[in-house]
Amino acid sequence: DLHPHENYFSRETLDRQSGKRTDKVWLEAKQSDSESVYLLFSNLSPMVRTQQEDGSEAQGDMKLCRFRYEEVKDLLLKPSTVTIFLGIEKTVNPSSSFSSEKAESLSEPPVWFAINTDEDAAALLERCREKNCSFPRSPNRDLLKLSEEEAGVVAQARSVLAWHSRYSFCPTCGGATKMEEGGYKRSCLNSECRSLQGVHNTCYPRVDPVVIMLVIHPDGNQCLLGRKKVFPVGMFSCLAGFVEPGETLEEAVRRETEEESGVKVGPVQYVSCQPWPMPSNLMIGCLAVAVSTDIKVDENEIEEARWFPRQQVIDSLFRGDRSVFVIPPRQTIAHQLVRHWICMNSNL
């Protein structure tokens, strides 16, 4: 279960061991090690099995399918397969359901890899001996049903695999690139390319910082929530937006809030953050205090924004009252920011 103040997708279950990424001999040995664990992604969706056939929505009802080298080695040889090194299982409490290691084992903990392939999905599913396996179609919703441990692994794997799927050409010269360092680098194959000289970021996976903010009314007793047209009926959430180049987090909170709602923000306070691997955002959660109250939404982005009194928020959050509005699920940092505000003193 979620620990207090822990956001979904945040648990670091594997030790990334970044020093091993340049150790080709070690990496190759671990790839063919029978103890290694492989996750299989098709079109950036991981193969999972659901506990119940009825497709219940509860968290933990979905588990990652784990493969051994022997079961995937033919895929590893295909040129279109991308294989990345995730890390080494942390030595955990042997009672944890996560660990694939036997408690009595004296060997090194297993090494995890993830594969993305464009092979036929139905044929891939046949590789799995378990029942009820699938590649979920809607990552924004379906990937919220994993355990905390597996969600953390998926956050890392999906972000890096998504980068490979979108960045296989060199943005500096348009030429082909090759994967290096266990999947954490792509280098241009054109030896004349500027991307091989000087300070640059084109070779490294991208992480997009996004601010997400719960804006508090100057009276301390209402918060500002908005809805996009694509949201489920009745759902309102925190405003959010991409941090722009040359901007601080605090300034991004002020700019995005004013752009989307017309509300001006004064003090901003960081609360917590959440990796969101769709494809590779880092959601940086803040509380912010409004210094104006008139709402004027940017209709391109937001359908409606409103001040919600504390009591309505409590009703939605703790009593499941859907009559006024619906709050996003607890796996979202928006939910956690609202809960944080409700549970703290009303004055920042």
Added chain:
Amino acid sequence: DLHPHENYFSRETLDRQSGKRTDKVWLEAKQSDSESVYLLFSNLSPMVRTQQEDGSEAQGDMKLCRFRYEEVKDLLLKPSTVTIFLGIEKTVNPSSSFSSEKAESLSEPPVWFAINTDEDAAALLERCREKNCSFPRSPNRDLLKLSEEEAGVVAQARSVLAWHSRYSFCPTCGGATKMEEGGYKRSCLNSECRSLQGVHNTCYPRVDPVVIMLVIHPDGNQCLLGRKKVFPVGMFSCLAGFVEPGETLEEAVRRETEEESGVKVGPVQYVSCQPWPMPSNLMIGCLAVAVSTDIKVDENEIEEARWFPRQQVIDSLFRGDRSVFVIPPRQTIAHQLVRHWICMNSNL
């Protein structure tokens, strides 16, 4: 001057007016408006003038050269020129030396643009009627001599221009792209390209989150600083590293500290952040509490790391004592994190 808790490169002097980026008619009118301000970059370095010929290092001694439309309109027509929209001058205190607007003016505040060109630098310098103009060679050092206001503008302009200079090809298909939305988007010209469909980030400027941390000894009275081989003699600074995909800020602080110094970190607390436009980092400054003390540096990245007692830090920071170690200049967030620790209670 720096306000308390304000980091260099952080002041937001222009109103970005992102809604105007899609308004081609407005943008074109403002580009040829005689009140508009142009900054001129060559090889990502802005044209500046220095007050003194001896090249003093003091902050504020360097000023951006500002151009009018008539002075740069030939450059705007060249295909290799990149022109980006920065924003509109905020209506500020008329006594501010920043504002290019006359206090009595009733017209709209001036709109700012930045140009990057590969024309001959010597010829570009001749365009400027002022003396002592140059394109500084070493951005990491030279761009620290601007006023707070101009530093904020350069942070934005240089990050976005650097993105255009490195990302002119589509990373998804390798094809050519075109600039859009005043410089905040590049779209693939290949109408079949996957980058034009679905959720993606290839079209948008990149911002790389970096954690930078002052790690405090468990005794509360020493802090961990390290030096890279390239640092000036005697300088020690905070450890820092890129946030990886699928990772929280707090976990990045723990991972990078352990990777670089061998020291294990427990609690992490966000302090402030700083845009660092070399090329487009967002430095996220944290205090962190060590839970182990043995140092074992990663020799690929760090030459030496040490625990520095509070008194030695005070001597270096406030007394300019360079005998034990030299702290980075006050324009760096590393300096501000150290100062923050010294000025607060020793216990987090």
